[in-house]
Amino acid sequence: MKSPVHLNALRAFEASARHQSFSAAAAELHVTPAAVGQLVRTLETWLGTPVFHRGNSGPARLVATEAAQRALPEIQAGFDRLSLGLERLKEGSATGVLTVAISPAFAAKWLLPRIDSFQSAWPDTDVRLDTNLKPVDFVAQGIDIGVRYGTGNWPGLSAEKLMDEEIYPVCSPERLRVNRQLRRPDGLAAETLIHDLSIDGHAGFPTWEIWLGKAGIAGVSARRGMKINNSAAVLQAAIEGHGVALARSVMARDDLAAGRLVRLYPRIKFASALAYYVVYRPECASSPKLTAFRGWLLDEAARQ
Known part of the structure; x- marks a missing residue:
């Protein structure tokens, strides 16, 4: 006896039985x-x-x-295995679309200035960036790989440290030239402080109040100033001379190298408790396109 070739009919039955309705099944199947x-x-x-x-x-x-x-349970399990098989076929090649979940600021300040080297090495892989400040569901949203900032623990995801980070104040060269008091830490008392609220409230995220306490600087109000919920915009505000920003070293590196920003008080060291991690689903670790991008990220970070 030949096996049925009516997979669409079988799918229609499975959806109808699950919903106990032709109408609900039709809505799911878009017919x-x-x-x-x-x-x-x-x-x-x-x-x-x-x-x-x-x-x-x-x-x-x-x-x-x-x-x-x-x-019905066997049919549903069969469709699940078919879906997994199709995923395995897609994973067998480094071609196609690679969906990367990152924050808008990390995209602007670190990834995009470097992405050409990946695209040159892997021209058949199209990178799709999913920029979101909040964690996303990798399965539901079709995410292949991501970069997250935190302590390295995200349920259901493998995490490999990409970069540690240091925290320090920065300002524009012109701001420092005009206000020479900024050459001393107590000069911050007369300055506009720019606050990064992008992950405000995250345990371990350094704030002006924490940095000033660590540096032993008194007489500076840590509550006043300009508040921005995007790390790239925080640095842009400092570049444009609106005040002094508490910068994250990974984000500020290129602006410092280009002379758009200057680091203040380099003798004061403050290592962040948080770091950048490459994250992905463990079951997808062997995907060629994921492996290629993961390796590229780690190589780029090692060059910093």
């Missing part, structure tokens, strides 16, 4: 209820037996036959 009904009838014709009990009382809830109910 009409009539089309779902026709597919189910096609399956019944092939089987030579009904899969649902049918009454004459109008749009009653669908009830699968006893045999259909027994078969």
Whole structure:
């Protein structure tokens, strides 16, 4: 006996049985209820037996036959295995789209200035950036790999440290030239402080209050100033001379190298308790395109 070739009909049956409704199944499958009904009838014709009990009382809830109910778990497991198989086929090549979850600031200040080298090495992989300040569901949103800032513990994800980070004040060269008092830490008392609120409230995220206490600087109000919820915009405000920002070294590195910013008080060292991590689902670790991008990230970070 030949195996059924009516996979669409089988999918229509599975969705209808799960929802107990042709209409709900149709909404899930993006077809009409009539089309779902026709597919189910096609399956019944092939089987030579009904899969649902049918009454004459109008749009009653669908009830699968006893045999259909027994078969349903195996059919659902089969579709799950088919989906996994398709994922494995996609993972077998470094070609296609690679979806990367990162924050907007990390994209602007670190990744985008360097991404050309990855695209040159892997021209058949198209990078899609998903920029979000909040953690995303890697499975539901189709994320392949990401970079997250934190302590390295995210349930369901493998995490490898990418870069540690130092925290220090920065300002524009012009700001320092005009206000020479800024050459001493107590000069901050007369300055506008720029606050980074991008992950405000995260345990371990350094604030002006924490940095000033660590540096032993008194007489500076840590509550006043300009507050911005994007790390890239914090640095841009400092570049444009609006005040002194408490910078994260990974974000500020290129601006310091280009002379757009200057670091204040380099003798004061403050290592962040948080770091950048490459994160991905453990079951996808062997994907060629993920492996390629992960290796590139780690190599780039090692060059810093």
